[in-house]
Amino acid sequence: MNKILFFFCNLIAVIGVSILFTTSILNKVMPMLGFAAYQAAAAGGYSPSDYVMNFIVINLFAILLIIIGVVAGYKIYKKGL
Known part of the structure; x- marks a missing residue:
């Protein structure tokens, strides 16, 4: 069960990074x-300032x-050791 939670915690972090990446590309x-x-x-x-969101x-x-x-993810990783 901890592996699944660890995966989803990392997925949440990757989603956050992808959101930052997408917004910077749009700008x-x-x-x-x-x-x-x-x-x-x-x-x-x-x-150009009219088009910056x-x-x-x-x-x-x-x-x-x-x-x-x-x-x-760090807490789940430490708990699993």
Whole structure:
């Protein structure tokens, strides 16, 4: 049973890392897509800051998932020894 719990704790940490990775990619890619849309439409003004999204709450949740996963996994690992 401890192996299953250890696996899921590590899975939670990996999900947190993947959320951080995804949000950072979105913040890098969206200004480029906005610039391409601006060039295609040729209307209005372009500012890269208009396309940067606010992921503070999502990133905090991801960091919390990583911390919980690592701490719980460590406790389960130590308990199994």
